[in-house]
Amino acid sequence: MKTTKVVVVVLALLLCSRVTQSANILGIFSYTFGTPYLVVKPYIKALIAKGHNVTVISSVRFLPDIEGVRHIRVSNLDQAIEDIMNYNFESDYLTNKWKGALLAAGFYYNTTNAILSDLKVQSMLKDESEHFDMIVMDPTFSDSLIGFAAHFDALQVGVSAFGSSWLIDYQAGNSAPSIYRPISPMGYSRGEGLVDKWNNWIMIVEEWLMERLVYLPVQQELFRRYFSFSDATFYERRRNFSLMLINQHFSLGRVRSNVPNVIEVGGMHMAEPSVPLEPELLDFLDGAEHGAIYFSLGMEILNKWLPKNIEKNMLESFSHLKQRVVWKHELDTLPNKSDNIYLTSMTSQRLLLEHPNVKLFITHGGLLSLFEAAYAAVPMLGIPIFFDQFDNVERMKQAGVSRTIDINKVTAEQLTHNIKELLENPCYALKAKELSARFRDQPTSPLERAVWWTEYVLRHKGAPHMRMTEHEMGFVPYYSIQFFSILYGRIAFTAFIVFILTFMFVKCVLKEFRRLFRSPIS
Structure with missing residues (x-):
């Protein structure tokens, strides 16, 4: 009975503590x-x-x-x-x-x-x-x-x-x-x-x-x-x-x-559970004998906003690859789409990137995409479009896990060359695994922090x-510039006064020198 009372009191205290802290x-x-x-x-x-x-x-x-x-x-x-x-x-x-x-x-x-x-x-x-x-x-x-x-x-x-x-x-x-x-x-x-x-x-x-x-x-x-x-x-x-x-x-x-x-x-967003991949897409990835590539320009960028001919160049490049390609696109079908391309308007990007057959991520370089690709240890081909994406892609490039191309100058040949380099050069996959290990190694999760x-x-x-x-x-007090301004200001002011006095003294001496040695006027 006494133990029961103690438990009730402790629970009450905990409840009160929770309420007061809310x-x-x-x-x-x-x-x-x-x-x-x-x-x-x-x-x-x-x-x-x-x-x-x-x-x-x-x-x-x-x-x-x-x-x-x-x-x-x-x-x-x-x-x-x-x-x-x-x-x-x-x-x-x-x-x-x-x-x-x-x-x-x-x-x-x-x-x-x-x-x-x-x-x-x-x-x-x-x-x-x-x-x-x-x-x-x-x-x-x-x-x-x-x-x-x-x-x-x-x-x-x-x-x-x-x-x-x-x-x-x-x-x-x-x-x-x-x-x-x-x-x-x-x-x-x-x-x-x-x-x-x-x-x-x-x-x-x-x-x-x-x-x-x-x-x-x-x-x-x-x-x-x-x-x-x-x-x-x-x-x-x-x-x-x-x-x-x-x-x-x-x-x-x-x-x-x-x-x-x-x-x-x-990476705080990754605390949210992912929606499972649709069965048809999962079968498409499971059957990717030579690996798969995921191409997405994020949730907000529509393909209709992209430069002219980019879709044509993408389709041409993808059609010559032995890998399968999952392309996030707002349309259900495209003319001249090859059989190795799967179109989807929305899917669980994180689970897709974590699929063992996904070997490359073609991305616009949005922050959430970078976190998910880094976590999954997938190399990237960056095609930045605006704002922070240029800097994000550049950082991944310097980390050795990405290459980048200019969206306004994309050709089928250039795209194919970069894809093959990222897939066939083992350095990119190795660097991606190192980056993933660093990113995962945290004492607490981002959400807990x-x-x-x-x-x-x-x-x-x-x-x-x-x-x-x-x-x-402010810039001045942060770097103690006010101290240096006072110190060097006084030195500069003193030097200025000395310069003026010296200038006036020399001027007077020269004037007197000229008066003493001036030739008499005829």
Whole structure:
């Protein structure tokens, strides 16, 4: 009887402890594509499993209902993706940074405004009984949404589904310029020479100007419209993230000097169970006597957006291979498709890559694809199209597991040559196995890290001790340039005074010298 009472007391204490530690968390995800939701979905589920109360603002289409979550669906986010799918892009929007920035700024304005103007969201903001301890959001170019954190006086956590950039580092207080990388890596150099570093610095200054002149003004206008806070609050809050979860991992080729509140959670999406492969596809792979190749350009890129003749060149190249090819394509059939090609509009990419007969992955270089290929130890042929993909593919190339080709210059012969090199040269498969071993060798899973640090900042009321203070974050104080400026400034000022005095003294001496030795005028 006494033992039973002790057990009841212990269980009661544990239950009370669980209740007192639970928090009200609001997730605001303005994503209009499916890929980022793959990253946050297991994270949300894990927070629910830990006993937290989670409310999620999201689109209708891409995030399915999660048990235990209060969902607030914003249908206009789904309309935004329909608009972008039907948009006729100009040919240079991917290569012209300023034109691309104007397009992206308008897109982010539409998505954030869709959330802020939604009647259900407005009802929540006006309900005085609503309370949240933490706001979880995408930190990039959706700055008006930080008004939720100010409104509820809540902690801010950023989840960056596309890795890091100088802007993410700036918002997290990670201000060492040595780690900076641009948002768009077009033209960015990975060289270590002075000219390379100068070129990169110019690129980042250009992006800083874009952020200040193009992105921020429209977000600030939305912040003023929907929240009764000053501009000072806007700028203070956007640099006040208690925690930044970034979707990357150092084992895949980027070592960063992170501050403590920046946590790498690359591969977090892989905690979600995969849907089994359809039987017909599984039979196709099992019967691949010479191995199989998987070709996919991700969830969001439609083949109709690709350069002309690329499908023709792909079909021609694949038809001459002895390997079987699984091609992710929105159509069920293609003219002149050979028998060794299997078309599928959607499949479990992770399970497909882990099939023992898959020997090569032809990919656009999206982060989630890279994590899954690295985990499965599959070499890659990269065909980057935009944004971070160029840098991602370049890192895989330097790791020795990939080759890359320009999507605008793909020929059937070039494609066949690269495929055969990757399949027949054993170095690529060996390097892929080494990369997989490094990526798998982690003390905790990415999801466990994400949840643990989320609860850490809750326990420690935002954990301000993890952040660099404001006066330490700038370039000048970070490198103690103020000390050197004072020291060398004084030396320079003293030298300047000595120079002036010397100049005046010499001038007077020369003037007197000329007067004494001037010849008399006749």
